[in-house]
Amino acid sequence: MTSRVGCFVFVQLPSTRETVICGRYELEEIRDGFLGRFVYGRTYLNRPDAVAIDPVNLPLKDTEFTTSKVGGMFGALRDTAPDAWGRMVIERRDRGRAYSELDYLLGSSVLRVGALSYGAGQEVPVLDYSNALSLEDLGAASDAADALEGEIAGEENPLLVDLDRVLDPSSGMGGARPKTVVRDGDGQLWVAKFPSRGDRWTNGITEAAYLSLAGECGITVPEARVVTLGAKKIVMVKRFDQEPGKDEPIRRLFLSAHTLLGLEESVTDRTGWSYLDLSHILRRISSRPEEDAAELFRRMVFNALVSNTDDHPRNHAVLGTNSGDWRLSPAYDLVPSSDRSLDDRRLAMTCGVTPGRERWANRLNLVSGAQHFRLGEDEADEVITTMKEIVVHRWEDHVRSHGGTAQDCRNIAHAIAYEGLEYGTVPD
Numbered sequence: 001m002t003s004r005v006g007c008f009v010f011v012q013l014p015s016t017r018e019t020v021i022c023g024r025y026e027l028e029e030i031r032d033g034f035l036g037r038f039v040y041g042r043t044y045l046n047r048p049d050a051v052a053i054d055p056v057n058l059p060l061k062d063t064e065f066t067t068s069k070v071g072g073m074f075g076a077l078r079d080t081a082p083d084a085w086g087r088m089v090i091e092r093r094d095r096g097r098a099y100s101e102l103d104y105l106l107g108s109s110v111l112r113v114g115a116l117s118y119g120a121g122q123e124v125p126v127l128d129y130s131n132a133l134s135l136e137d138l139g140a141a142s143d144a145a146d147a148l149e150g151e152i153a154g155e156e157n158p159l160l161v162d163l164d165r166v167l168d169p170s171s172g173m174g175g176a177r178p179k180t181v182v183r184d185g186d187g188q189l190w191v192a193k194f195p196s197r198g199d200r201w202t203n204g205i206t207e208a209a210y211l212s213l214a215g216e217c218g219i220t221v222p223e224a225r226v227v228t229l230g231a232k233k234i235v236m237v238k239r240f241d242q243e244p245g246k247d248e249p250i251r252r253l254f255l256s257a258h259t260l261l262g263l264e265e266s267v268t269d270r271t272g273w274s275y276l277d278l279s280h281i282l283r284r285i286s287s288r289p290e291e292d293a294a295e296l297f298r299r300m301v302f303n304a305l306v307s308n309t310d311d312h313p314r315n316h317a318v319l320g321t322n323s324g325d326w327r328l329s330p331a332y333d334l335v336p337s338s339d340r341s342l343d344d345r346r347l348a349m350t351c352g353v354t355p356g357r358e359r360w361a362n363r364l365n366l367v368s369g370a371q372h373f374r375l376g377e378d379e380a381d382e383v384i385t386t387m388k389e390i391v392v393h394r395w396e397d398h399v400r401s402h403g404g405t406a407q408d409c410r411n412i413a414h415a416i417a418y419e420g421l422e423y424g425t426v427p428d
């Protein structure tokens with residue numbers, strides 16, 4: 001990387017649906033890392049309908065913002081860039097090369113999440129979604145994803161010769177699981193998530209079942225369905241950040257909790273990973289703060305009830321709505337963990353205030369933080385009881401309704417309402 005590289009940042013305005021230049025981003029290699037710089041354009045700042053692309057870290061101001069976190073990449077931009085899966089897809093274009101955060105951002109597909117676009121020049125990029133796959137391409141994309149996983153594992157695979165067409169559209173999405181983006185006949189985008197080699201259950205069915213079960217528990221979820229291709233089960237989840245529009249798609253700004261919480265990139269350091277802090281931020285930026293705080297509490301409880309302990313801060317997000325206000329996005333990436341501990345399962349983020357056990361998926365711990373979600377303790381306890389009833393009595397029906405077998409149910413039974421959830425609430 002040369003010492004300073006950059007790009008122009010474009011946003012689709014929530015008011016007019018017009019894509020306009022909103023600022024300039026630059027990334028500089030410095031002695032002990034990278035420094036990112038962002039400035040809003042003056043013309044943009046003068047617009048009455050300008051929206052902040054991140055209301056917490058990049059408010060609308062005529063100033064230069066800098067960050068050395070996350071490789072010098074501002075969270076608002078980083079959230080629209082690929083994670084592990086999309087990066088692997090990009091890296092196979094030129095194996096020997098060192099990629100910077102900017103390379104991943106500019107090298108990813110236009111099907112990326114959110115309302116931002118990027119370009120080397122000031123010309124407004126065309127939102128050409130024609131490289132999105134159709135449902136008919138799903139089999140080829142799934143085979144390609146499988147082949148890439150094999151390639152990473154060092155396997156020789158004859159399929160590897162021409163994977164680019166089907167793999168590239170997937171480079172826009174975040175997350176580690178093999179996936180792609182599919183565009184249906186109505187122009188609606190879907191995230192299609194494929195089986196992965198390490199899966200210990202049928203992920204497609206399980207994820208679809210968890211989403212619909214969460215919906216029954218009063219959580220806002222995107223529509224999801226399972227597509228069967230031979231032995232493969234693929235879960236298709238409707239994209240909630242994009243809607244088909246008359247000419248161009250209607251896009252919504254997307255910010256992860258990772259960005260809102262101002263976190264560093266680390267797999268080991270969980271400092272600041274907190275539902276309680278996230279709730280406080282939502283109360284500041286959400287246009288429906290009470291509703292979103294209560295919804296966040298339900299999601300946290302759901303994750304505890306179904307052992308979704310991979311509920312890290314990139315698995316929660318807010319969306320910029322029509323008026324430029326922010327709301328919690330629908331829930332996504334709800335899956336069980338393989339943790340079989342009977343007494344002590346931990347969520348990824350702090351979910352209570354029990355000293356030393358703040359992440360414990362346990363009723364008393366969850367209730368202990370209730371006030372951070374503007375709930376009384378009795379009210380919070382009641383929410384848990386109601387949701388637990390639904391989860392315990394309905395989870396198998398949800399698995400079955402998505403085509404799951406008795407074996408699929410047995411594979412995840414350990415994840416449902418594990419014993420430690422109630423420790424401390426009843427006499428031993």
Ligand SMILES: Nc1ncnc2c1ncn2[C@@H]1O[C@H](COP(=O)(O)OP(=O)(O)OP(=O)(O)O)[C@@H](O)[C@H]1O
Nearest residue numbers: 113174175176177222237238239240241314332333
């Ligand atoms: N329905 C959706 N609409 C819009 N964006 C979505 C949707 N579902 C997921 N995303 C985006 O895609 C990213 C990856 O999706 P998801 O978290 O489901 O994948 P994953 O590979 O299972 O993730 P992880 O690495 O956390 O296991 C999310 O972080 C989010 O940015």
Ligand SMILES: [Mg+2]
Nearest residue numbers: 175314315333
């Ligand atoms: Mg995820």
